[in-house]
Amino acid sequence: MKRGRFAPVLLLMWLGVLAVLLASLCLGRYPVSPQTVVRVLISRFVPIARTWDATVETVVWQVRLPRALAAALVGAALASGGAVFQGLFHNPLVSPYVLGVSSGAGFGAAFAILLGASAAVTQVSAFATGALAVSLTWLVARSGRDRSHVTLVLAGFVIGSLFSSLVAGAQYVADPSTRLPQIVFWLMGSLASVQWSDLLRASVVILPCLVAITVLRWKLNVLSMGDDEARSLGENPGMMRLVLIGLTTMTTAVSVAISGVIGWVGLVVPHVARGIVGPDARRLIPASIALGAVYMMLIDDVARTLTMAEIPLGILTGIVGAPVFALLLRRSRSDWD
Amino acid sequence: MPKSGQSVVDIQDLGFAYGDAEVLHGLTMAIGPREVFAIVGPNAAGKTTLLRCVERLLTPKTGTILIDGRDLKTLSARDVSRRAASVPQSHTPAFPYTVQDIVLMGRNPHLGTASQPGPHDVAVAQEAMDELGIRAIALRPYTQLSGGQLQLVLLARALAQEAQVLLLDEPTAHLDFRNRHVVLSTIRDLAVRLGLTVIMTVHDPNDAMQYADRVGLVSDGILIALGTPDEVLTAENLGRLYGMLIEVLTDGNRRVIVAGTPS
Numbered sequence: 001m002k003r004g005r006f007a008p009v010l011l012l013m014w015l016g017v018l019a020v021l022l023a024s025l026c027l028g029r030y031p032v033s034p035q036t037v038v039r040v041l042i043s044r045f046v047p048i049a050r051t052w053d054a055t056v057e058t059v060v061w062q063v064r065l066p067r068a069l070a071a072a073l074v075g076a077a078l079a080s081g082g083a084v085f086q087g088l089f090h091n092p093l094v095s096p097y098v099l100g101v102s103s104g105a106g107f108g109a110a111f112a113i114l115l116g117a118s119a120a121v122t123q124v125s126a127f128a129t130g131a132l133a134v135s136l137t138w139l140v141a142r143s144g145r146d147r148s149h150v151t152l153v154l155a156g157f158v159i160g161s162l163f164s165s166l167v168a169g170a171q172y173v174a175d176p177s178t179r180l181p182q183i184v185f186w187l188m189g190s191l192a193s194v195q196w197s198d199l200l201r202a203s204v205v206i207l208p209c210l211v212a213i214t215v216l217r218w219k220l221n222v223l224s225m226g227d228d229e230a231r232s233l234g235e236n237p238g239m240m241r242l243v244l245i246g247l248t249t250m251t252t253a254v255s256v257a258i259s260g261v262i263g264w265v266g267l268v269v270p271h272v273a274r275g276i277v278g279p280d281a282r283r284l285i286p287a288s289i290a291l292g293a294v295y296m297m298l299i300d301d302v303a304r305t306l307t308m309a310e311i312p313l314g315i316l317t318g319i320v321g322a323p324v325f326a327l328l329l330r331r332s333r334s335d336w337d
Numbered sequence: 338m339p340k341s342g343q344s345v346v347d348i349q350d351l352g353f354a355y356g357d358a359e360v361l362h363g364l365t366m367a368i369g370p371r372e373v374f375a376i377v378g379p380n381a382a383g384k385t386t387l388l389r390c391v392e393r394l395l396t397p398k399t400g401t402i403l404i405d406g407r408d409l410k411t412l413s414a415r416d417v418s419r420r421a422a423s424v425p426q427s428h429t430p431a432f433p434y435t436v437q438d439i440v441l442m443g444r445n446p447h448l449g450t451a452s453q454p455g456p457h458d459v460a461v462a463q464e465a466m467d468e469l470g471i472r473a474i475a476l477r478p479y480t481q482l483s484g485g486q487l488q489l490v491l492l493a494r495a496l497a498q499e500a501q502v503l504l505l506d507e508p509t510a511h512l513d514f515r516n517r518h519v520v521l522s523t524i525r526d527l528a529v530r531l532g533l534t535v536i537m538t539v540h541d542p543n544d545a546m547q548y549a550d551r552v553g554l555v556s557d558g559i560l561i562a563l564g565t566p567d568e569v570l571t572a573e574n575l576g577r578l579y580g581m582l583i584e585v586l587t588d589g590n591r592r593v594i595v596a597g598t599p600s
């Protein structure tokens with residue numbers, strides 16, 4: 001059985017997550033050695049002699065750790081969301097962006113920022129409009145005579161554009177000296193201001209959703225056979241799809257609320273994961289979660305260390321993602337035909 | 338015709354319409370255990386619609402369908418899929434799953450919402466692959482198979498469902514001459530050895546003549562004849578069905594249906 005060989009691969013991926021996490025805590029304008037980082041972390045739980053000054057403690061524990069963990073969380077959420085959508089719509093080229101979830105959540109968050117709302121309200125608002133967007137997409141697609149998945153994808157584009165326009169409207173009316181730069185910078189994606197409280201608020205939603213997606217992942221295989229065959233195999237595709245879209249909408253909306261609109265992760269990471277562990281969702285979902293975490297932490301490291309100023313994450317994932325995706329398209333097309 | 342007590346699939350007065358367009362009218366037939374039943378008819382006669390009603394992918398407008406004496410309407414999707422497994426006419430692969438992954442999906446009716454296939458399910462899937470002689474290609478991506486092999490893989494997936502009824506929609510539609518006979522004789526063999534009830538649509542009446550126990554002729558959504566191939570697949574019936582001159586040639590025990598030549 002090939003299945004036996006997956007455990008070491010997944011273990012290796014999680015060791016990669018830990019290694020990149022450690023590297024993220026060392027790297028930056030204020031370099032800290034790995035030994036010191038490990039000792040700072042240990043000192044939070046076990047009383048040991050402090051041989052470092054307070055600045056190191058603040059940089060590692062208050063600034064870099066929550067930020068790196070948030071990057072890992074967002075990466076895992078966006079990558080698994082892409083893998084789920086690709087299975088649901090049996091299309092290797094879709095992601096939550098396609099159904100307008102991200103644009104919808106982006107509008108809700110931008111609107112909350114415009115009103116100067118708290119971070120918690122921003123998160124709730126992002127989820128509400130993300131869910132509204134995906135529901136509208138669903139309604140528009142259902143109202144058509146042709147109920148194929150292509151119709152759904154097209155409806156997603158329509159609703160996505162609608163919410164993008166609304167975001168532009170929010171920017172237009174925003175105070176150019178205070179709110180506008182905040183919205184613009186947030187929209188391009190950034191984890192610069194993440195604190196422990198933000199991380200906690202995001203993880204109480206994202207982690208249970210990731211667990212639920214992992215538990216249900218075998219059904220993605222069945223759903224990827226198409227609705228008729230899934231039904232013949234005893235599945236209720238409409239219901240199962242609703243549950244999985246709901247879970248993915250929550251993880252995507254919360255990611256957007258904490259980090260802004262970051263594209264490509266949900267397309268690139270599942271493709272790389274598929275190349276390593278194959279298309280079986282039983283392996284693909286855990287692999288996408290681990291690789292998504294690694295990818296996003298690396299991107300965020302580059303964003304904060306490459307130049308003197310922070311580079312928006314959305315720009316980096318776009319620059320890395322588009323060519324990688326084009327290459328993957330070329331290489332794996334033969335597998336889909 | 339077997340009495341409804343002995344039949345596995347019992348279709349009574351079945352009617353179906355897409356909106357106002359009526360496709361099936363008052364079809365009644367009963368199919369027994371270990372029987373290979375072929376539905377023969379021209380294009381757009383309603384063959385596939387009939388099969389999709391039995392799969393419960395479509396809801397009939399009138400009439401009832403019983404499987405094992407249970408009304409299809411009262412069964413859950415899971416219950417239906419434990420009783421009837423189907424092989425689709427065409428299949429569009431989305432991802433390069435291995436053959437084994439595909440066959441394992443046939444175990445879905447026996448799995449709970451949150452559970453995954455276990456060792457027993459793998460064993461059943463491997464048995465199904467052995468049954469069809471495709472164990473050797475178990476780890477190959479199913480996207481790289483020939484049409485005949487793909488058909489056997491989908492057939493193995495249906496077997497892994499451990500359902501008593503096997504529904505096949507034109508199982509040989511995309512196959513060459515050899516594979517067509519490989520697949521049909523395999524189906525016939527499975528029905529006899531595993532005691533399955535097979536309902537299949539065919540568009541070449543010769544396939545029904547050679548491989549079916551009984552045949553139903555369907556024309557414009559109406560059952561016009563029902564019986565053994567010898568009784569039903571006559572030059573007269575087929576001539577009426579296809580609106581053309583047809584001859585049935587006999588060679589010993591074997592009969593071959595060919596287009597007639599006007600003399």
